[in-house]
Structure formats: structure tokens, C-alpha cells
Amino acid sequence: MIQTTADRNWRRWRDRLTILAWAAAAGTAAETVPSATGALGFPELPQAKGSLTVTWYGVTTLLFDDGDTKVMIDGFFSRPKPPPLADDPAAWANMRATPELSRIERMIERAGLEGLAAITPVHSHFDHAMDLGLIAERTGAVVLGSESTANIARGADVPESRIRTVAERGEFRFGQFALSLIRSAHAPLADGGPPIPGTIDAPLRPPASLLDWKEGGSYSILVSHPAGTALVQGSAGYVKGALDGISADVVLLGIGGLDTLGEAHSHAYYAEIVTAVGAKCVLPIHWDDFFLPLGEIKLDGARVMLDWLQALADEDGATLATLPYGVAVEPFEDSCGLQTPDST
Numbered sequence: 634m635i636q637t638t639a640d641r642n643w644r645r646w647r648d649r650l651t652i653l654a655w656a657a658a659a660g661t662a663a664e665t666v667p668s669a670t671g672a673l674g675f676p677e678l679p680q681a682k683g684s685l686t687v688t689w690y691g692v693t694t695l696l697f698d699d700g701d702t703k704v705m706i707d708g709f710f711s712r713p714k715p716p717p718l719a720d721d722p723a724a725w726a727n728m729r730a731t732p733e734l735s736r737i738e739r740m741i742e743r744a745g746l747e748g749l750a751a752i753t754p755v756h757s758h759f760d761h762a763m764d765l766g767l768i769a770e771r772t773g774a775v776v777l778g779s780e781s782t783a784n785i786a787r788g789a790d791v792p793e794s795r796i797r798t799v800a801e802r803g804e805f806r807f808g809q810f811a812l813s814l815i816r817s818a819h820a821p822l823a824d825g826g827p828p829i830p831g832t833i834d835a836p837l838r839p840p841a842s843l844l845d846w847k848e849g850g851s852y853s854i855l856v857s858h859p860a861g862t863a864l865v866q867g868s869a870g871y872v873k874g875a876l877d878g879i880s881a882d883v884v885l886l887g888i889g890g891l892d893t894l895g896e897a898h899s900h901a902y903y904a905e906i907v908t909a910v911g912a913k914c915v916l917p918i919h920w921d922d923f924f925l926p927l928g929e930i931k932l933d934g935a936r937v938m939l940d941w942l943q944a945l946a947d948e949d950g951a952t953l954a955t956l957p958y959g960v961a962v963e964p965f966e967d968s969c970g971l972q973t974p975d976s977t
């Protein structure tokens with residue numbers, strides 16, 4: 634299924650990426666498990682040389698950094714294990730989970746999050762928003778998001794002066810970054826709607842059930858900067874026409890569960906998110922198994938969703954590439970920044 638261009642790119646980067654993956658695992662991963670370089674079979678972005686970078690820490694946790702200002706999407710490091718009887722809904726409801734403070738503090742240090750300007754999750758499920766309150770409380774970051782997200786922050790004693798809520802749309806500036814939150818939709822994975830639906834209506838003070846991190850509304854997040862614009866779509870849902878008039882160079886595209894939603898949904902999702910903003914670089918995110926330890930990156934689910942995505946990107950003339958775990962990359966050039974001068 635690998636197309637000619639992807640194949641060529643892949644061979645070009647394979648040797649270099651092996652080294653990068655080991656460097657990433659040794660240098661930045663909290664659990665020193667090497668990331669599965671090229672696990673998806675697509676070229677993986679090389680380490681950045683320029684000023685505006687993005688670093689992926691699994692699921693949809695992303696750090697944007699221009700050297701002066703840092704902004705973070707999600708912030709999920711705790712990785713609670715599922716209950717032993719994972720098929721039993723009662724086991725999920727009864728399980729108590731809590732953010733792992735020592736790991737969060739370690740990651741604040743390793744990822745250089747001190748002085749973080751802002752943190753905003755794609756929605757309030759635990760695999761996105763569980764740790765954002767503590768990260769904000771420790772780093773001084775402003776929290777942006779829904780009322781549910783605000784209640785996660787309040788539960789971690791983030792002061793009200795550092796919480797900004799958004800209903801349908803909001804734009805916020807931090808240094809040279811502009812962050813726009815645009816109401817979107819979660820992947821319709823449960824009876825046409827989000828799993829763990831609803832809102833968090835009071836400060837969430839863990840330990841709590843993983844089911845207490847309710848969705849609370851999903852957002853497309855546009856990260857605009859003079860160096861480039863990235864759209865982060867964490868979950869494979871869309872609102873028709875919601876991104877009309879918006880453009881982006883890169884889409885970080887959540888594909889979790891896409892295989893279960895069918896090919897027609899994938900086509901519509903690609904059109905409403907990637908085609909809508911005219912991006913020619915597509916970086917899949919939320920494809921990894923988030924119950925594995927932090928830094929251990931393995932494909933979660935069927936490859937079929939990646940085959941669909943590759944076909945859609947080919948049809949669209951877009952480049953599909955992957956983000957290495959914990960390595961700052963620079964995808965804001967042509968072909969996701971893969972065509973650097975020393976890439977031949």
C-alpha cells in the first residue's frame with residue numbers, strides 16, 4: 634500500500650530515523666522504551682533545525698515552541714492502566730485514577746515546560762486532559778477550553794485568573810502565537826456520538842473514575858504563527874463547514890477509531906478538515922495505543938485507516954508523514970519539511 638513517493642522518502646530517511654528514535658527514547662522519554670520508528674511505514678519527520686518546532690508526546694499531546702513562547706495541546710503523561718476486566722463497564726466506573734505527579738514533574742523538566750504560556754486540550758477525555766490542570770498549576774500556563782476543561786483546571790487549583798473558557802469560538806494570543814479554538818465534533822464512536830459524553834460540571838478532583846473525564850465539547854485548534862499555521866484535529870469528527878475560510882499549512886489529524894467509522898466517514902472527515910483548510914502536509918496523530926507506558930509507541934487498531942488516509946492524501950497531492958516521539962520537528966516547509974537540502 635505504500636505509494637512510490639512515500640516509499641522513496643521512507644528509504645531516504647530510514648537510517649537517519651533509527652538514530653533519531655533511539656536518541657529520543659534516551660533523551661526525552663519518561664520511560665526509556667524506544668519508539669517504533671516508522672511503525673506506520675511512512676516517512677517520519679527529521680529533527681528540526683529552525684525556530685518553530687512541534688514535538689509529539691503520544692496521542693495528541695503536542696508542544697509548539699518558537700524559542701520565545703511555548704504552547705501545548707493536551708498534556709497527557711500519566712497513562713493509567715485500564716482495569717483488569719476491561720470489557721466490564723462497572724470495572725471502568727469503579728476504577729480510580731489520578732494524575733501521576735512525579736511523572737508530570739519529570740516531563741515538565743525533560744520537555745522544558747517551565748514558563749509554558751498556554752495549554753488547551755482537544756476535548757476533556759482523560760487521554761487528552763487528565764494532566765493539564767497539574768501541568769498548568771506547575772508551569773503557570775493559561776488554560777483554554779470548554780467549561781469542562783476549566784473544571785479540570787479548577788480541580789488542580791489553577792487560579793481563575795489563568796482560565797479562559799470558550800463556547801463556540803475563541804482566539805487568544807501568546808507571544809507570536811495565535812490559538813483559535815473552533816467548536817468541532819468528537820469521533821462518533823458510541824451510537825453516533827462521543828464515548829463518555831456529557832460535561833464536567835464541578836471541579837474534578839482526582840482520584841476519579843476515568844469515566845469522570847467527560848468529553849465536554851471538542852475543538853479544532855488552529856495554531857497560527859508567522860512561521861506557519863497548523864490545524865490540530867484531535868478526534869476524527871467534524872462539523873460540516875466549520876472550517877470554511879480557514880487555511881493551514883499542516884494538519885495534525887486525529888485518526889483514532891477511524892477504521893470503525895467506515896470509508897465514507899473517512900472521506901468526509903478528510904474533506905471537512907484537510908481539504909477545507911488546503912493543507913498539503915498531513916501528520917496523523919492519536920493512532921497509538923494510549924494505555925501503553927509513556928514513550929512506548931505502538932499502532933492501536935487497524936491499518937485500514939492508514940491505507941484510506943494514504944489514498945486520500947495521494948488524491949489530494951498532500952504528503953503524509955509521521956511524527957517521531959519526543960523529537961522537535963519542523964513541518965512548516967514544503968512536503969512537511971521532508972525535502973531539506975541534505976535529504977538526498
Ligand SMILES: [Zn+2]
Pocket residue numbers: 756758819868
Ligand atoms: Zn475522546
